[in-house]
Every structure is written in structure tokens, then in C-alpha cells.
Amino acid sequence: MIRRVLVANRAEIASRVFRTCRRLGIETVAVHSDADAELPYVREADYAVALRGTAPADTYLRADLLIEAAVKAGADAVHPGYGFLSENADFARAVLHAGLAWIGPTPESIEAMGSKIEAKRIMREAGVPVLEAPAVPAEADLPLLVKASAGGGGRGMRVVRRLGDLDAEVAAARAEALSAFGDETVFIEPYVEHGRHVEVQVWGDWHGNISVLGERDCSIQRRHQKVVEESPAPHLPLETREALHAAARAAAEAIDYRGAGTVEFLYDAGTGRFWFLEMNTRLQVEHPVTELVSGLDLVELQLRTVEDHDATGIVVEPHGHAIEARVYAEDPAADHQPQSGVLTRFDIPVGDGVRVDSGYESGSTVSTFYDAMLAKVICHGATRGQAARKLADTLARARIHGLRTNRDQLVEVLRSEAFLSGDVSTAFLDGPLVEEGALAPVSKPSAHAVAAAIALAEQAGAARTVQAGIPVGWRNVPSQPHRTELVPTGPTGEPMVVEWSFGPDGYRLGWTEPDETSVVSTSSTDGGWGVTLETDSVRTTYDVTIAGNIVDVDGPTGHLRLARRPRFTDPADAVASGSLLAPMPGTVVRVAIGQGDHVTAGQPVLVLEAMKMQHTVTAPHDGVVARIDVRAGQQVAAGEVLAVVAPPGA
Structure with a gap:
């Protein structure tokens, strides 16, 4: 029986494993770099060990430090999480050599699938269809995809559309792969422009039985990294689903797989064909959608594989539909550039059928050393449409301030006609979503700016220590309006000027001509201000949070982060x-x-x-x-x- 588990990972990943361990009565050990010392997962663990003596970016790649931490904390097992060393056979062997239990597949299975090049050879021999590029690509073979042999998560992946760019993209992919995985090996395969990314969850017991626990569609991606995942895969013909499950079972059997793993395929809905991409010999980031549909706890299954060698196969009876959205600290309008800094507010509502897996909280610092994912929000419903509606509403009501995020883009995806129809592919964000305008700026930014300007005025009035009875913005001889100039944060954004004054009837917008929008009311809220505006008899309330000169405004049409421009520039x-x-x-x-x-x-x-x-x-x-x-x-x-x-x- 496992007594104490060290999770050789960070943030949301560690928190997720801790949750199951607590339910089963297993003690937990967290490890952290100096950059992560204040994150919530460190406090959640029963024990925490600081990993020092190396740069933060490399901390979780040091097998020796991780094993030393496990021994120091008295752990008797190591869970690798996902990412970092989770698919490193040498790390698995080192853990076992140290006398600790390894919560994962055998090192031999990891090694067999660790190189995507070797994995394709094994799958070819097992009769699983694979996707391969010619040894010497020509123009007719374009587009091509350069991929890291030891990688995943979009790192070390580059699309090549001109042969002249091939060498440069290979070099860039090698550099990314070396930085992320410590292995610069890359390979090339054909790039299927509008394919679907469908993966199958498997679990193997010690008797050689492989259970198929369902499939997931992970086609909504940006920079080859998944953004929205769901289970079951929509509009998948029964015969195709059965063939995918059979191919996944064959792949797992080919390497005598034990524990939880995922076999990934590229599916061409036009032809009905599919090809093996890779096998992840670990837990997947998107595993919660399988858990919500199947009722299983995949971390518990991993622990069960280690503790109970008599455990046998599982038959899954799926129910309903689950969709997961990954919230990233990034700017979709600037080619999804990652963001870093302090989360001044981080609040995602949790209700019936809603699950949030996150490694951050209000006040947490998002560093430049690691992945930019802030949280996974997962919703379950009786139907796909219900799950999408619930997830979109949950995200729309989230309050994430301090950094730009992809939250609004996720809401647009989930509410778009293309997504709701099930017409998804890996090119979704570059096709249907752009056509529906989901990448456009927040609609009616002037209303967001008005709410920001009024909240700034209210805050200035509330902060006065003298003459508190004088109305906000009062002037003895009003010759002109107050002018609040605001600029959307980010690489682009036109300044917005709000002209306002305050009189016996409250706030007035505009000066010579009344504005079509009027201020109905203002109120102090927990951590901010509520501003209700009315336009054409329709009232809308905005939630405004102010931190210095930065103003975050949330409303029904989305979130806008504004910077108050000073009257005089240094x-x-x-x-x-x-x-x-x-x-x-x-x-x-x-x-x-x-x-x-x-x-x-x-x-x-x-x-x-x-x-x-x-x-x-x-x-x-x-x-x-x-x-x-x-x-x-x-x-x-x-x-x-x-x-x-x-x-x-x-």
C-alpha cells in the first residue's frame, strides 16, 4: 500500500493528483522551484521540498533533485504528472532503483513510445496505420510538419509551406525541443490541413488486458497546442469509433502497456481514414473530460495499477457529454503571445456539473519559466449543446484580471455556430472562428471605457479625506467636461476618451450633445465597482476592478483591460x-x-x-x-x- 506520494510536477498538475490522494488517505509531497514557492499547490501538500541549485526553468527536469526530495520527505512513491519527466524512461528507472514505487507504465513501455520515430516503426509492425513523409520532400509533398521526437504540447512543432523554409523551421524546432525536453531530435511528416485530432484513453492491467475507456476530440488548437477538448468525439461514425478503439488497443498491446495511457490519431473526416500520431505513456492534460463521462478517477486507476496486481479490466458505460477549455495567459490578438505577471483577480465560478483544475489564485505570479496555462474549466451535461452552453456561461462569468487571457476567445468558440454544429478541425481557429468574427475586439468598447471612467471617478471620490460631501467631479465654474483617456493594453489599441460631468441628476456623458449612453447607477462591490449603463432602454451592468492605472472591465460582451493614460507623458x-x-x-x-x-x-x-x-x-x-x-x-x-x-x- 502506498503511504506517501511525491508529485514530480507543479501547479495544476500537482493539485490534481493531490486531490485523489487526499480522498484515498495518501499523504502528499510537493516540490517547487523558487519561482513557484508561493503557488497554492505548495500549501495544499502535506510536505513541500524546495528544489534549489539550478535555474527555475530546469528545476523539474533534474531527476536527481526530485529523487533526493522524495527520500528527504519520506515518500514511498513518485507520480510524474504530465509534462517534464513524465515520459522519461531513465527517470522511471532511477525512481525504481531508489526503492520507490513508480506510478506509471514500465520504463520499457515509456522507452518504446518515447521516440516518435521508433513508435511509428512499432505501430507499423502492429498493423496500426501511420503517417509518414518521403525521405526527400518535394513541392508536391507540402505542407509538412516538423515535430520533436521526444515532445508534445506543441513545442518543437513547425508547419512548413515552402521548401525554402524547411531548414530554418527544422533548426527552430530543434531549439524548442532541446529547451523543453532535453532532446533536439525532430522528424517530418505530412501536414493534414483540416484533420481532426482524436485520441483514445486506454488502461492496461498486469494480466495483459487492455481496456478502452472512450475517446476525446482535441481538434481546437492554436500553435498545435490543444485549447478545447471533449468526450465523446462529435459526429464520429460508429464504424470509425470502433476502428479507432481497436487500433488503440493494438497499440497498447504491442508494448505490453500497464496503467493509464492515451493513443493519439489524426482523423480525416472527408475520407474516413485515420493515422497514428503518438502514444502518451502518462496522464493527459485533458483527462477530466473522460472522467466526467465515464465516472472514473484516472489517477486512482494509476495508483490501483501499482498497488493491486490482481486488478482486472474495466467496462465503461459513458453518460452525457463533457467539454474542457484551457484558459491561458496569452493575447489571442497578438498571435497568442504568452503573458506573465501578477493575477490581481482570479475567480472562476464552480457549480453543478462544473469542475475547475487550476494552479493559481488571486495574487499569484505567472512566471516566464513555464507553460502559460492558468486553469482548465470542465463542464458536463446531458448533451453536447448543454455542456457547451454551461461552459461558455461559466467562462463568461469568470473574473481574471492582471493579465490578458484567451477567456473571451474560448467563449466565442463555444457559442459559435461552427463549433455547435460539430464542424471542428485543427484549422478551426484559422477558419470558421475568424469568419464568425470571434477574434475581433470586444464589441462596443466605448461602453467598457465609460464604465472604467465612471469607476475611476467613484474611486477618486471615495478616497478623499477632506470635503467628502462635495459631489464627485464637482467644479465651481463648469467650463468643460472631465476627460478620461484610456488605452486597451496590448500591442495595439486605439485610445478612447470619455467626457463626463456630474450634476444634480448624476453623471452626464458628453458635453455639447448628450451621449446615447447614460449612467444609471454605481455601487461598491467586493474588490471593485459595479457600473450600470443604459443604451436605447437596455441596461447593462459592468464589473470594474482598478489596480493603479490599470482598469479591468467585465461585461456581457466580454472583458477589456484598459490603461489610464496620464495627462502628461514623462x-x-x-x-x-x-x-x-x-x-x-x-x-x-x-x-x-x-x-x-x-x-x-x-x-x-x-x-x-x-x-x-x-x-x-x-x-x-x-x-x-x-x-x-x-x-x-x-x-x-x-x-x-x-x-x-x-x-x-x-
Whole structure:
């Protein structure tokens, strides 16, 4: 019997495993880097061990530190979670060699599937269809996909649409793979433009029986990383479902698999064909949708595999539909650039049929060292439509402030006609969602700005220590309105000016001509302000939170984060024309140009790495590099000047 489990992972992953351990009466041990010391999962564990002596980005990749922590804390078992070393056969062997139980498949199974190249060979011999590119690709073979052999989660993956770009994309994929997984091996396969990503959950016992626990559709992706997952897969013909389950069973049997694992396939709905992609010899991020539909606890099954060698197969009787959405700290309007900083507010409502798996709370810092996922929100319903409606409403009512997130985009996905019809594919975010306008800015931003301006006025009035009886914004001789200028945070955003005054009848918007929107009421709320506006007889209430000059406004049409522009700009804050600013905090991994070099618009200038992903910063226009202020290996802050490209003749 397992008594105490160390989870060799962080944040939401560790919290998820702890939850099952607590229910079963198993003690828990957390490990953390210095960057994670204040996250909730550290407090949730019975014991916590700081992993020091290495950079935060590499902390959870140090097998020796993890095993040393397990021994120190008196753990008798290690759960690897998912990501980091969860699919590292050498780590599994080291855990077993240290006399600890390994909560996962055998090292041999991990090794067999650890290399996607070797995995394809094994699957081919087992009769499972695989997707392969020719040894020497030609134009007719495009598009191609470069993939990390040891990776997952979209890292080390690059789509190639021109043969001339192949070498550069392979090099970029190698660098990402080495940073994320410690292995730079990559391979190439055909890229199916509008395929569906369907995966099958399996569980193997010690008698060689493989149970199929259902399938999931994970087609809604950005940068090859899953965003929305669901179970069962929609509009999957019965014969295709049975064939996928049979192929997954054959794949698991081919490596004598034990425990919980996932076999991933690429499915072409047009032809009905499918191909093996990879097998994840671990728990998947999206496993909650299978749990809600099947009624199983997959972590408990993993523990059961270790503790009870007499455990036999499982027959699943699925009920209803479950959908999971991953909330990321990223900006969808800026090519999903990851964000970092402090979550000033983090509140996701939980109700009947709603599950939230998260590793953060209000006040938590999202660092640049790890994945940008903040939470998984999962909803279960009797039908797919009910689950989607419940999930969209839960996300719309969430309050996530301090960082830009993909929350509003997720709501648009779940409410879109294309998604509700079941017409999904890996190109969804670039096709149907764009056509329905889901990537457009929040509708009626002026209303959000008005709510922000009124809340700022109310807060200023409430903070007064003298003459508290004087109305907000009072002027003895009103010759002009108050002007509050606000700018949406992010790389783009037009300033919005709200003109207002306060009189016997309350707030008035506009000055010479009344605004079509009127302020109905204001109220102080827990941590913010409520502002009710009326436009064309329709009233809408906005929830406003203020932190310094940053104002977060939530309303029925979504969330908008605004910065109050000061009346006077400090000259020290000005930057030269043509300056390239760091879009996020990160590390400079490569500088492609030098001072005095001539560049063309769109030419790569340098490469930044943040959250295990690489981002290329390009020249904004033709010109000459007047300044280059950074070097490879240097840490930079968001907004820092990296280089200046002067226009020709400047």
C-alpha cells in the first residue's frame, strides 16, 4: 500500500493528483522551484521540498533533485504528472532503483513510445496505420510538419509551406525541443490541413488486458497546442469509433502497456481514414473530460495499477457529454503571445456539473519559466449543446484580471455556430472562428471605457479625506467636461476618451450633445465597482476592478483591460521611432543582425524564448539597424527596447 506520494510536477498538475490522494488517505509531497514557492499547490501538500541549485526553468527536469526530495520527505512513491519527466524512461528507472514505487507504465513501455520515430516503426509492425513523409520532400509533398521526437504540447512543432523554409523551421524546432525536453531530435511528416485530432484513453492491467475507456476530440488548437477538448468525439461514425478503439488497443498491446495511457490519431473526416500520431505513456492534460463521462478517477486507476496486481479490466458505460477549455495567459490578438505577471483577480465560478483544475489564485505570479496555462474549466451535461452552453456561461462569468487571457476567445468558440454544429478541425481557429468574427475586439468598447471612467471617478471620490460631501467631479465654474483617456493594453489599441460631468441628476456623458449612453447607477462591490449603463432602454451592468492605472472591465460582451493614460507623458518614457520592443519578458536566444546592417520589412532581427516557446522579432520596415541593445543569453523585460531600425536615409 502506498503511504506517501511525491508529485514530480507543479501547479495544476500537482493539485490534481493531490486531490485523489487526499480522498484515498495518501499523504502528499510537493516540490517547487523558487519561482513557484508561493503557488497554492505548495500549501495544499502535506510536505513541500524546495528544489534549489539550478535555474527555475530546469528545476523539474533534474531527476536527481526530485529523487533526493522524495527520500528527504519520506515518500514511498513518485507520480510524474504530465509534462517534464513524465515520459522519461531513465527517470522511471532511477525512481525504481531508489526503492520507490513508480506510478506509471514500465520504463520499457515509456522507452518504446518515447521516440516518435521508433513508435511509428512499432505501430507499423502492429498493423496500426501511420503517417509518414518521403525521405526527400518535394513541392508536391507540402505542407509538412516538423515535430520533436521526444515532445508534445506543441513545442518543437513547425508547419512548413515552402521548401525554402524547411531548414530554418527544422533548426527552430530543434531549439524548442532541446529547451523543453532535453532532446533536439525532430522528424517530418505530412501536414493534414483540416484533420481532426482524436485520441483514445486506454488502461492496461498486469494480466495483459487492455481496456478502452472512450475517446476525446482535441481538434481546437492554436500553435498545435490543444485549447478545447471533449468526450465523446462529435459526429464520429460508429464504424470509425470502433476502428479507432481497436487500433488503440493494438497499440497498447504491442508494448505490453500497464496503467493509464492515451493513443493519439489524426482523423480525416472527408475520407474516413485515420493515422497514428503518438502514444502518451502518462496522464493527459485533458483527462477530466473522460472522467466526467465515464465516472472514473484516472489517477486512482494509476495508483490501483501499482498497488493491486490482481486488478482486472474495466467496462465503461459513458453518460452525457463533457467539454474542457484551457484558459491561458496569452493575447489571442497578438498571435497568442504568452503573458506573465501578477493575477490581481482570479475567480472562476464552480457549480453543478462544473469542475475547475487550476494552479493559481488571486495574487499569484505567472512566471516566464513555464507553460502559460492558468486553469482548465470542465463542464458536463446531458448533451453536447448543454455542456457547451454551461461552459461558455461559466467562462463568461469568470473574473481574471492582471493579465490578458484567451477567456473571451474560448467563449466565442463555444457559442459559435461552427463549433455547435460539430464542424471542428485543427484549422478551426484559422477558419470558421475568424469568419464568425470571434477574434475581433470586444464589441462596443466605448461602453467598457465609460464604465472604467465612471469607476475611476467613484474611486477618486471615495478616497478623499477632506470635503467628502462635495459631489464627485464637482467644479465651481463648469467650463468643460472631465476627460478620461484610456488605452486597451496590448500591442495595439486605439485610445478612447470619455467626457463626463456630474450634476444634480448624476453623471452626464458628453458635453455639447448628450451621449446615447447614460449612467444609471454605481455601487461598491467586493474588490471593485459595479457600473450600470443604459443604451436605447437596455441596461447593462459592468464589473470594474482598478489596480493603479490599470482598469479591468467585465461585461456581457466580454472583458477589456484598459490603461489610464496620464495627462502628461514623462519624456524619459519616450522611445525612438523604429524601436523594437520586447513583446513579453524572456531570454534572447539568438541575434540575427548587427549594428549597421541593412534589413527589409519582416526580416528576423532576433529570437526570444519565453515559457518554453520561441518568438521571432522582425524588422517593422526596410532600413538600417541603428542600435542593437541586447545579446544572446540576456534576460529582457516586456516593453524593453531591443533594437532600433532607422528608415532608409534617416
